[in-house]
Amino acid sequence: MEKKKIAIGVDLGGTNTVFGFVDREGNILGEGKLKTCEYDEIEVFVAALYEKIQVTGQKIGNGIEVVGYGIGAPMGNINKGTIEHAADLPWKGIVPLADLFNRHTDLPVIVTNDANAAAVGEMIYGGAKGMKNFVVITLGTGLGSGFVIDGKLVYGHDGFAGEIGHTAIRPGASNRDCGCGRKGCLETYVSATGLKRSLLKIMADSIQPSELRKYSFDELDSKIIYDAAKKGDYIANRAFTHTGRMLGFKLADVVAHTNPEAIFLFGGLANAEDLIFEPAKEYMEENLLHIYKGKVKLLKSELTTKNAAVLGASSLIWSIEESNS
Amino acid sequence: MEKKKIAIGVDLGGTNTVFGFVDREGNILGEGKLKTCEYDEIEVFVAALYEKIQVTGQKIGNGIEVVGYGIGAPMGNINKGTIEHAADLPWKGIVPLADLFNRHTDLPVIVTNDANAAAVGEMIYGGAKGMKNFVVITLGTGLGSGFVIDGKLVYGHDGFAGEIGHTAIRPGASNRDCGCGRKGCLETYVSATGLKRSLLKIMADSIQPSELRKYSFDELDSKIIYDAAKKGDYIANRAFTHTGRMLGFKLADVVAHTNPEAIFLFGGLANAEDLIFEPAKEYMEENLLHIYKGKVKLLKSELTTKNAAVLGASSLIWSIEESNS
Numbered sequence: 001m002e003k004k005k006i007a008i009g010v011d012l013g014g015t016n017t018v019f020g021f022v023d024r025e026g027n028i029l030g031e032g033k034l035k036t037c038e039y040d041e042i043e044v045f046v047a048a049l050y051e052k053i054q055v056t057g058q059k060i061g062n063g064i065e066v067v068g069y070g071i072g073a074p075m076g077n078i079n080k081g082t083i084e085h086a087a088d089l090p091w092k093g094i095v096p097l098a099d100l101f102n103r104h105t106d107l108p109v110i111v112t113n114d115a116n117a118a119a120v121g122e123m124i125y126g127g128a129k130g131m132k133n134f135v136v137i138t139l140g141t142g143l144g145s146g147f148v149i150d151g152k153l154v155y156g157h158d159g160f161a162g163e164i165g166h167t168a169i170r171p172g173a174s175n176r177d178c179g180c181g182r183k184g185c186l187e188t189y190v191s192a193t194g195l196k197r198s199l200l201k202i203m204a205d206s207i208q209p210s211e212l213r214k215y216s217f218d219e220l221d222s223k224i225i226y227d228a229a230k231k232g233d234y235i236a237n238r239a240f241t242h243t244g245r246m247l248g249f250k251l252a253d254v255v256a257h258t259n260p261e262a263i264f265l266f267g268g269l270a271n272a273e274d275l276i277f278e279p280a281k282e283y284m285e286e287n288l289l290h291i292y293k294g295k296v297k298l299l300k301s302e303l304t305t306k307n308a309a310v311l312g313a314s315s316l317i318w319s320i321e322e323s324n325s
Numbered sequence: 326m327e328k329k330k331i332a333i334g335v336d337l338g339g340t341n342t343v344f345g346f347v348d349r350e351g352n353i354l355g356e357g358k359l360k361t362c363e364y365d366e367i368e369v370f371v372a373a374l375y376e377k378i379q380v381t382g383q384k385i386g387n388g389i390e391v392v393g394y395g396i397g398a399p400m401g402n403i404n405k406g407t408i409e410h411a412a413d414l415p416w417k418g419i420v421p422l423a424d425l426f427n428r429h430t431d432l433p434v435i436v437t438n439d440a441n442a443a444a445v446g447e448m449i450y451g452g453a454k455g456m457k458n459f460v461v462i463t464l465g466t467g468l469g470s471g472f473v474i475d476g477k478l479v480y481g482h483d484g485f486a487g488e489i490g491h492t493a494i495r496p497g498a499s500n501r502d503c504g505c506g507r508k509g510c511l512e513t514y515v516s517a518t519g520l521k522r523s524l525l526k527i528m529a530d531s532i533q534p535s536e537l538r539k540y541s542f543d544e545l546d547s548k549i550i551y552d553a554a555k556k557g558d559y560i561a562n563r564a565f566t567h568t569g570r571m572l573g574f575k576l577a578d579v580v581a582h583t584n585p586e587a588i589f590l591f592g593g594l595a596n597a598e599d600l601i602f603e604p605a606k607e608y609m610e611e612n613l614l615h616i617y618k619g620k621v622k623l624l625k626s627e628l629t630t631k632n633a634a635v636l637g638a639s640s641l642i643w644s645i646e647e648s649n650s
Contacts, residue, residue, distance in 0.1 A: 075616065084616055133482040147582065149481075154474055156584025157458040158620055166614040167578045170495035171571065180614055246496065253492045257472065257582045259481025289491040289505055291400065291409055295483055 003065040004029075008053055009314030011114065012036065012073035014088035014141065017045075019053055020307065021060060022314035026125040028307060029064065032056045042091045043100060050104040068108040069101060070316035072117030072309050074144070079159035081111045087179035088141065110316040114309055115144030115162060116153055118266050118301070120319070121312025123148060127264060127302035134262045135254055136301065137164075137247075138309075139269035139276075142179070143187035143194075147258060164254065165191070169246060189246040192222045192268055199225055199239035210235040226272050240272060244279025251280065252287030255296050266301035266308060273300070328390040329354075333378055334639030336439065337361065337398035339413035339466065342370075344378055345632065346385060347639035351450040353632060354389065357381045367416045368425060375429040393433040394426060395641035397442030397634045399469070404484035406436045412504035413466065435641045439463065439634055440487060441478055443591050443626070444471030445644070446637025452589060452627035459587045460579055461626065462489075462572075463634075464594035464601075467504070468512035468519075474583060489579065490516070494571060514571040517547045517593055524550055524564035535560040551597050565597060569604025576605065577612035580621050591626035591633060598625070 006029065010019045015037055021030040032052050039045035057066065075086040081098025083089065098109040119136040122128040128136075132151045138144040143165030147154040154161045165187035166180055174184025176197060188194050196217060203213065210233050215224060229236035251263055269276055281298050288296075303311060331354065335344045340362055346355040357377050364370035382391065400411040406423025408414065423434040444461040447453040453461075457476045463469040468490030472479040479486045490512035491505055499509025501522060513519055521542060528538065535558050540549060554561035576588055594601055606623050613621075628636060 149474055149479055150477065152475065154583060156474075157586035158584055158617070160616050161582065161584035163581045163584075163614055163616070164578075167581045168574070168612055171574045171608075182612075182614075249493070249496045253489075253578060254582070256488045256492045257486065257579070258479060259483055259486035259488075261482035283496075287493055287507075289488055289507075291485050291488070292483070 004063055006064045006066050007314040007317035008066060008069045009117075009310035009312070010049070010069065010071040011117070011309035011313060012071055012076075012089075013114070014074070017049060018310055019049070019056075020310040020314065021057065021064065021066075022311060024318055026311055028310070030056050030060045031310075037090060040090055042095050042097070045091075046097070046100045047104070050101065066107065068110070068317035068320070069105070070117070070313035071097065071101075071109065071111045072114040072313040073097065073111060074114055074142075075160075076111045076113045076116075077159040078110065078112040078116070078155055081109065083111065108317065108320060110320065112153075112313070112316060113144065113146065113160075113162060114138065115146040116155075117146075117312035117316065118144075118303070118308050119146030119148055119312065120153060120315045121303055121308045122264055122266070122301055123151075124315045124318075125303060125311050126308070127299055128262065131261050133258065133260045134264065135258070135260045136264045136266055137251075139191055139265060139267040141192055143191045145254075147260075149258060164250060167250065167253070169249070186246065186250050190243055190250075190269075194246075195222055195225060195239055195243045195269065196220050198242045199235060202235050202238045202242070206235055206238075208234040212236060222268050222272065226275065229272075229275055237275070240275040241279045243269070244276045245283040247276070248280040248283030248285075249287055251284040251298070255284070255288060255292050259292065260296060262297040262299050264299050264301045266303070270300050329388055331389045331391050332639040332642035333391060333394045334442075334635035334637070335374070335394065335396040336442070336634035336638060337396055337401075337408075337414075338439070339399070342374060343635055344374070344381075345635040345639065346382065346389065346391075347636060349643055351636055351640075353635070355381050355385045356635075362415060365415055367420050367422070370416075371422070371425045372429070375426065391432065393435070393642035393645070394430070395442070395638035396422065396426075396434065396436045397439035397638040398422065398436060399439055399467070400485075401436045401438045401441075402484040403435065403437040403441070403480055406434065408436065433642065433645060435645065437478075437638070437641060438469065438471065438485075438487060440469030440471040441480075442471075442637035442641065443469070443628070443633050444473055444637065445478060445640045446628055446633045447589055447591070447626055448473060448476075449640045449643075450628060450636050451633070452624055453587065456586050458583065458585045459589065460583070460585045461589045461591055462576075464516055464590060464592040466517055468516045470579075472583060472585075489575060492575065492578070494574070511571065511575050515568055515575070515594075519571075520547055520550060520564055520568045520594065521545050523567045524560060527560050527563045527567070531560055531563070533559040537561060547593050547597065551600065554597075554600055562600070565600040566604045568594070569601045570608040572601070573605040573608030573610075574612055576609040576623070580609070580613060580617050584617065585621060587622035587624050589624050589626045591628070595625050
């Protein structure tokens, strides 16, 4: 019997690394997880990840044939197979991830930006099926973006296209430090952390009562703020509105650059639904040139938060499989 | 003897419309000009332009064969062959330019954004030869932009990609009215008009002497401000610095979207050389994420201001000629 072809999709994040055994239809036959932050040495991390994948594969049984490894990672560079100066990972400088992986296997290893992986996943398995021009914005600890134009992911000249999380909100100094070493980047406003930061500033300015006043910054998270907002908390609602408006403001720029059919929001904050979509949509429209108004869809990703990056990363392998066959 | 194939390139602007008879090598065999602003009715304009082109062709002689018409125009839409709601043209609403042209000829008529035409011209005849990922910014009365990714012009879903002249400098109200009906668009700062507007504001705030204080707003132009700046005029220099910085600020966004190899500046303001390039480059670098720093070239267009849009528009015809042959 012919073995089922499987691509390994890896979502390499600052806290956890998740992987899945994915078939061509997007079914996940097995999964596993590793604590990224516990590995100071990249070589040890890669060896551990590779072994964990093999062990998981043995549990699935021998009806499968792994054909390659697709890895989505912050600052992942598809041209060089590297991770370059990622602020949220334990390994500094330029990490030759694909080369390190290929010490263990001769199969193809493709590394790309995690938001690019999510965009490919959306195109193959999600709401962007059949779309040729769209953008995926990932809202997690930070803000990532992946651009698809004419049905192809945009990598740019150096492999780093789509880092709008690090565009500035306004010219000149802003007070918000960014993990990248600068100030006032979009992701300091629009991300799980950005929401918390805005909440604190609004809380400081306002005298409205709020149940959130009893939480420390460390204790707060998007879910707590979301629940408070749903119960009518004024400060929580203001924080969501501000976050959504800053997002909408910059989405108008995205439209003026590449004129997409749709923009998908993916990740934790996207689950806040109207609380984030309404102000984002309103402010995007307000900032759009007339020729774009009412034409660009702002949609929630159709991939579950859990598996999208894994699916997207695995699909990188199918794309080279197809061009080889 | 086989006739020389010629594409007509048309640069349709708010004041003048210029056309050229262009061969495949980019030589211009004949040229002509029409005052756009004197034609209230688009049908009359098209008839006059078409006749003027025929008359010019007869002067060149019968050694040539025209194979098509490429037209660059503000808000030109390649998908539909239309001009849509162009603020600076005499015809309002949606103008079916290609259809009107095809009442006179059965040859292909391609309409696109003037900045897109300039980008194609730069790629075929200018400094972007051999580049796959670059951007052209046209600095005239307004600010246009054309994006090339993977060697192809980006049109986007509705054919309107590349309108960064109409992205806002900052969230919320700005005082500068834009021709598009909104406020604070990039082109209200970075364009020949934007330079004048900044100059007036700086003049109002400053008590420095300046020979420019004797000019009215209507009398002022980029050349007068340039000459004053070169002679050391404080206010003129401040106006150029401010214009360059606002440009650099938004070019950092361009890089974070599409990671180009180079950005070309084209048009009147680009001729101000260091006065615009130095502050633009400095402020772009200051606003770039580390992975991009020092990697993106900011270059002057290698096409002369006079002919670039005509060359670019004509080259649209060669691109369909090639795909047909």
